[in-house]
Amino acid sequence: MMPSPTTSPAPRRARSAFTAVDVCDAAGLRLVPGARRVVFDQDRWRMDLADAHRQIQPYELDWDFTQILNPAWRVVAKEILLALLAPQHEAVVECPHAPRTARSPRTCYRYLVYLTLWFNYLTGCGIHRLDEVTQELCVRHLEGQSWSAPSRGLPRRRLDPESVTIVVRTVQVITLYAELLSTDAYEAGFVPWDGRPAAAVTGVKARGENAVQPVPDELLQPLLANCLYLVEVVGPHLAEVVEARRAHEEIRAKGPVARIADVPRLKALCEEFRERGEPLPKVSANQIVRYVDRRGDPLRPLAWRHLVSLAGFREITDTAKPHLIPVLVAVAQEVGFAGPWARTAPTVPRYGDTEPIEWTAPLAADDLRTAVGNVLTACSVVTSALSGMRSSELLELEVGCRTPGQAVAGGSRRFRLSGKVVKNKRLGGVPDEWVVIEQVDRAIALAERLVGRPRGEALFGNVEFTARVRTLRAWLERTGLGAHWALPVIPAGPSGSRMLRRTLALSIAKRPGGLLAAKVALKHISVATTEGYAARPGGSQRLFHAEVEAAEETEHLELTVQAFRDAQMGIMPAGPGARGLIDAFTHIDTALKDAARTDPKILHHDRHLENLLRKLAGTLHVGPANFCWFRDPAKALCLRLAGTPQAKKPLVGMCDSARCPQATHHPCHRPVWAGQAQSIDAFIASPRIAKGEKQRLMPERERALRVVAAIDAAAEADGRG
Known part of the structure; x- marks a missing residue:
């Protein structure tokens, strides 16, 4: 809560309450062993925290207060940030309006960024003391920060209100610590925007639901298909190649440097390539493009390091290369070049069928690293x-x-x-x-x-x-x-x-x-x-799970409202529980019309209808081919069959919706039942299916057709067809 505009802060301290204080010790932050202490009086705080999680970037723990042009305001910024980190400090406790919850270093770093912008804006406006700050300056600063930074060829755009609330909070936070500040403070009684919440100042509108949108199905389906294929089919073969290269590099790193005296040994290696008809090792295509100084060189694609490593050397000197080039050129003309890795790639089934294909062409070292990075992306997407x-x-x-x-x-x-x-x-x-x-x-x-x-x-x-x-x-x-x-x-x-x-x-x-x-x-x-x-x-x-339950409740309410609207239009539910559901809808429709007599808008107001249907929606359990309105456990066929009549939820996997008195069928379920009948027809028509099995399938087929006919009849109850 921001202080009222009439609040008068106590006189400023002669010296900071944090002078010579160990910042991390006061905030309860552990440093890594051997790290330098961070003292309040320093103008740069580098915090090597032992408990920093991996979302924290190194720059977020390196606070440079010298970016603030006015030296007096550097102290103000340091006092505010340490107070945010250590709200339990005795000097902070004396501030009646100070937050009592410790802020994280990441949050405090954001405050430092926007305090620096605010203070330097004031300096640019010719303001040198905080008691000269006016509401007009605050408004102008907020307006300037409400636009995106200039970008070449793109116009500036107004930022989302939520993203600039930090600007308002930063300007207002100085008021919260008026009793703590030692070098400067706002004028007594001045509170930016009269203490209004930052969201109200910037115009943030309350959202009734999660603003994060799901990944569209047309993107999610192929994304998961690609990632699962890379993880389960390609990934294991790639990992074998990566492990082989890792072992190869460990051996190469221990080898000597090939010199002129070692050229005969390398020539013998080249002859082995010729005899086997095996291509020489090749660098990746992007490396070839970078070798501008080797244009016209017939050995431009050659991976020198990999070649000499096959002979047990770490690398080759520039003086030894010319003695080997004639042999290499001759061999290259006969066998060519190819990536050194995955040359004998095993086959894998192609996506969507069983046709075997080699999982990859030969890979250069850079190509292998790129493949690893993208398969790691697939691993992380699948996990998420x-x-x-x-x-x-x-x-x-x-x-x-x-x-x-x-x-x-x-x-x-x-x-x-x-x-x-x-x-x-x-x-x-x-x-x-x-x-x-x-x-x-x-x-x-x-x-x-x-x-x-x-x-x-x-x-x-x-x-x-x-x-x-x-x-x-x-x-x-x-x-x-x-x-x-x-x-x-x-x-x-x-x-x-x-x-x-x-x-x-x-x-x-x-x-x-x-x-x-x-x-x-x-x-x-x-x-x-x-x-x-x-x-x-x-x-x-x-x-x-709590998020899932909230989304499930919303979905069930929408399905109930849709079923009610369908009934109003004459598209009735079918199934053993249809009569009970229709009676419930009739009762709710009567209540809706009674309420509309006093307020005609209610008849077309979804919120009032949702309130009436909410209790009914709470009994809905969605099955793959039916809706279960679980209002009376004693009537649930699945619980009777399982011998658990007192259970609080139905056993949807055991549901026999054609016989359960609480199950209903709706037009959205018709494709499931029709598809079952078609599948059974395909089995009956197959000569490979035994006659006895076909006879066993006939009752299932008849039941599916009866359900389809009942759904069609209920949907045509008003004669519209």
Whole structure:
């Protein structure tokens, strides 16, 4: 809460309350062993924090106060930032309006950036004391910061109101610490914007739902298809090549330098290439382009280092090269050049069919590094899309984070990842664990092989998915590998980690059985992740589960409203529970019309209708071929069959909606039942199916056709057809 404009601050201190204070000690921040202490009086604070999480960039822990032109205001900035870091300090406690929650170093760094802009703006306006600041100056500064920086060829644009609230908070924060500041402060009683909240000043509008949009299905489908193919089909072969190159480089690094005396040995190696008809090792295409000084050189594509390493040398001197060139030119004319890696590539099944193809052409060293980077992108996308992890949680995954798969009843296995949760936690995060599916476990295992780092080091160095997916798409197109593997083209569009998390949450909420099962054919995926939700109540997955439940509630309400609107238009539900649902809709329709007599707008107001339908929507459970209105557990056929009549949720997987008195069928379910009838017809028409099996399928076919006919009849109840 900002102080009122009439508040009068106490007289300023003769010297700062933080003079000679150890900044990190006061804030409770641990430094790495051997790091230099950070003292308040220094004009540059470099904090080598032991607990810094991986989202923190090095520059965010290097605070240079000399960027503030006015020396007196440097002290003001230091006092405010240390007060934000250490709200428990006795001098800060004396400030009645100071926040009592410690801010993170990242947040404080943002305050430093905008305090520097504010103070230097005042200096540019000829203001040298804070008591000269007026509301007009504050407004003008905010207006200047509300526009994007100039960019060549692009006009400036007004920034989103949410992104400039920090400008208002920074200008106002000086008022909060008026009793603490020693060198300068605003005039007594002056509070920028009269203490109004920053969101109100900038015009931020409250949003009723998550502003993050899901990844569009036309982008998500090919993206997941590409990434899963790279992880499960291409990745293991690539990892073998990477490990072979890693071992080769370790041996090469220990070898001597080839000199003139070693030329005969290298010539013998060249003759071996000629005899085998094997191409000489080649550098990547981008390196060839860079060798401008070697234009016209017949050995321009030659990978010299790799060639001499095959003879046991680390590299070759420039004086020895001329003695070897004539032999190399002659050999190159006969055998040519090719990448030195993956020359005997095994075959893999092409995407979408079983036609075997070589997984890659021979690769140069740079080509191999590029492939590794893009397959790592696929690993991180699969992990994010199928686990719901935030970007901060992906960054905290380390080599060795996988735990051995645990066998569970039914023959399946459970896989877990150990990591940290950073958001809304203490600096450095807190340990947490995620239950994931096997595809995610394989993606992490592949990433560990590709990076080849020691246990405990970061697994993913960058999870900026939109940029990395753009690079992946360009690589598949440029190299022709996408067409070679017959992969679907990844459309352009954003696909950040927050969008993938949002997509997963909505997929759970909207799909019977949950998650991306329809996309990746994983029937057990919801069971695995549900176990994760229950494993650590209050953990990261539990918070994600809360998001899913909120999205599910919204989806069920929308489905209920749609069913009600359909009934109003004469498109009635079918199935054993149709009469009960129609009666409920009739009762709600009567209540809606009664309310409309006093307020005619209510009849067409969705909010009032949603309130009336909310309780009914709370009983809805979505099945793959029906809706279950679970209002009376005693009537649930699935619970009676399972012998658990007191259960609080239906067993949707056991639902026999053609007989359950609480199940209804709607037009959206017709394709499922019609498809079942068509599939059965195909089996009956097949000569390979035994006659007895065909007879067993006939009742199933008749039931499916009866359901389809009932749906059609209910939809035509008003005679419109």
